[in-house]
Amino acid sequence: MWLWFWETLQGDFHENPSTAQVVTGTLIFMIPLVDQIGDVRDLIANCRKVSKESDDTWAWVALILTLIGLIPSLGSLLKGCFKVLFLYLRKYLFKTLKPVRRLDVSVLDQVMVLLRQHLDNPAVRKTLAWMKINNPYHYLAGKLDEVKSSLTVKELLAGLDEIMRVTREMFDSVVKWGPDSLKAPVERMWAMLVDVRGKASDGITKALEPAQNYVDQIINRLRVEGDNAYRARPGNNAHVLGSRADAELELMRREQPDWVDKVTKAKYPALEVLPPDAVNRINAGWPDISETSKHKGLENAFRTFDASLEASEILPGARLYRVVDPSSGDNSICWMREAEFQALKTKSQWRREYAVWKHWNENGEYVLYTVPPGKSLKVWEGRAGTQELKADPRYKLEGGRQQIVLNPYELDPKFVSARKRTGWSYDDGTASPDLDPIKPFLGLPDLTHKWRMPEPNKEH
Numbered sequence: 001m002w003l004w005f006w007e008t009l010q011g012d013f014h015e016n017p018s019t020a021q022v023v024t025g026t027l028i029f030m031i032p033l034v035d036q037i038g039d040v041r042d043l044i045a046n047c048r049k050v051s052k053e054s055d056d057t058w059a060w061v062a063l064i065l066t067l068i069g070l071i072p073s074l075g076s077l078l079k080g081c082f083k084v085l086f087l088y089l090r091k092y093l094f095k096t097l098k099p100v101r102r103l104d105v106s107v108l109d110q111v112m113v114l115l116r117q118h119l120d121n122p123a124v125r126k127t128l129a130w131m132k133i134n135n136p137y138h139y140l141a142g143k144l145d146e147v148k149s150s151l152t153v154k155e156l157l158a159g160l161d162e163i164m165r166v167t168r169e170m171f172d173s174v175v176k177w178g179p180d181s182l183k184a185p186v187e188r189m190w191a192m193l194v195d196v197r198g199k200a201s202d203g204i205t206k207a208l209e210p211a212q213n214y215v216d217q218i219i220n221r222l223r224v225e226g227d228n229a230y231r232a233r234p235g236n237n238a239h240v241l242g243s244r245a246d247a248e249l250e251l252m253r254r255e256q257p258d259w260v261d262k263v264t265k266a267k268y269p270a271l272e273v274l275p276p277d278a279v280n281r282i283n284a285g286w287p288d289i290s291e292t293s294k295h296k297g298l299e300n301a302f303r304t305f306d307a308s309l310e311a312s313e314i315l316p317g318a319r320l321y322r323v324v325d326p327s328s329g330d331n332s333i334c335w336m337r338e339a340e341f342q343a344l345k346t347k348s349q350w351r352r353e354y355a356v357w358k359h360w361n362e363n364g365e366y367v368l369y370t371v372p373p374g375k376s377l378k379v380w381e382g383r384a385g386t387q388e389l390k391a392d393p394r395y396k397l398e399g400g401r402q403q404i405v406l407n408p409y410e411l412d413p414k415f416v417s418a419r420k421r422t423g424w425s426y427d428d429g430t431a432s433p434d435l436d437p438i439k440p441f442l443g444l445p446d447l448t449h450k451w452r453m454p455e456p457n458k459e460h
Contacts, residue, residue: 036163036166036170038083039069039163039166040163040166040167040170042066042069042070042083042090043066043160043163043164043167043193044167044189044193045066045090046059046062046063046066047063047192047193047196049062049063050196050199050203051192051196054196054199054203057206057207057210058093058207058210060203060204060206060207061093061210061211061214062090062093063160063200063203063204063207064156064204064207064208064211065086065089065090065093065211065214065215066086066090067159067160067163068082068086068147068151068215069082069083069086070159070162070163076127077124077127077128077131078140078143080118080124081115081118081119081136081140082140082144082147084114084115084118085111085114085115085140085218086218087114088107088110088111089103089107089111089214089218092107101210102217103214103217108217108218108221111218111221112221115140117390119136120390120391135226136226137223137226138222138223138226140222141219141220141222141223141226144215144218144219144222147215148212148215148216148219151208151212153201153204153205153208156204157200157201157204160197164193164197167190167193168190171186174186175187247359248357248358248359248389248391249389249391249392249395251358252389252392252395257351258348258352259347259348259349259351259352259397260351260352260389260396260397261396261397261398262394262395262396263396264394266385266388266396267386267398267399267400268306268383268384268385268386268398268399268400269306269307269385270303270304270305270306270385270386270387270399271302271303271305271307271385272303274289274302275302275309278290278302278309278311285378286311286378286379286380287301287378287379287380287405287406287407287410289301289302289380289405295409297332297333297408298333298407301333301405302380303385304334304355304384304385304403304405305380305382305383305384305403305405306382306383306384306385306386306399306400308382308383309380309381309382310380310381311378311379311381312378312379312380312381312404313376313377313378313379314371314376314377314404315371315376316371316372316373316374316376317370317371317373318337318338318370318371318377319337319338319368319369319370319371320335320336320337320338320369320370320371321335321337321338321340321341321366321367321368321369322334322335322336322366322367322369323350323354323356323361323363323365323366323422324361324363324364324365324366324367324419325361325363325364325365325426326362326364326365326448327362327450328450329450329451330416330419330449330450330451331408331409331413331451332408333405333408334403335369335403335404335405335406336354336401336402336403336404337402337404340401340402340403346424347363347422347424347425350363350424351363351397352397352398353384353398353399353400354384354399354401354403355384355385355386355398355399356397357387357397362426363422363424363426364421364422364424364425364426365419365420365422365447366419366421366422367416367417367418367419367420367449368416368417369411369415369417370415370417371415372412372414372415377406377410378406378410379404379405379406380405380406381402381403381405382402383399383400383401383402383403384399384400384402385399386398387399413449413451416449416451418447418449419447419448419449420447421447
């Protein structure tokens, strides 16, 4: 047991954590008092980095971001949210060779993804409701601004001393109750922490200004997220759910649409691991749909398929279709063959059989792409795997229809058709497809192309 506990304390730096340790790591921050184990894990992770590169200002910046999440006066909600906010940013600082003053948009995007997942947690939602916090992004921005304005080297060192006291108590328990083989590594770890504490005053002093700069950028992004949560979009202003899975869960419970099932078993289980043959095909030139794909949007795309996934080639002249909403990009990854599109009769059928949640794609329009002359298009093809709603995995979209995933940056915009309406309405609920398509809008959709261009310095 104590060996397991020692490995858990090492967190992400333990190379082969067991499944139980991984689960513990994701739940630990939700339990009062026990969340100190998570604090110790963060301290060890940061101090290891600082110990290796004590002259690296950015290693000290990462430590400051961790200490902000340990301020005792913040309360459980703020501490949890701040830890989530700085988790990805800290790992970014650990991995990057040349940190920059201005964070890349993709880094801030990922930070917000993690925060949204945290805010979708039922316990967090109940806490927000109890505290009457209607806009958590604006609330967090304000509180983080208060913390930043009062942040001093003295306060950060006091937080470091307190978490080191807790760490020593945990280490003493490991030494007292664990096997003798743990005593030497525990004391080596403690010596490393003490060495970092001895350098902390100078290190934190030089890193405080760049850390506050990063915090400012997080605050600004939180304010933008808070504004966008209630912002209308002129021109093609469908009242959509956006990227909020929690709002879709409320819709499922309220309207019980016919395209979703509340079941425990998936009819077409989505892939959890990329098949070995797919790896060979990726090496042979097919789109990289692996977890580590460098193609934006294709990461983990294999998880949208069931076991029928296979490499395929679309011949020149073939016509592919993609259902979109007014805000969607024309050239995203998901398409279907012409015969599959023509077989679709209703929006419900499309959502169910292609397993498309509303917060992914609101529908209403479609585009047609004709594969240009010259060479065939390498794609992945197979049945759409059953998709679970992350906010409540009991709600599932069945899947089962033949879908295509391709690299959108291999498409030529000269061969895409004008946008057309599906005739399924744009409405946000489950109203009849016969509804007047204009009624759900504050502004009439203008069927405008939205072609996404590759990001600079990205491999596509």
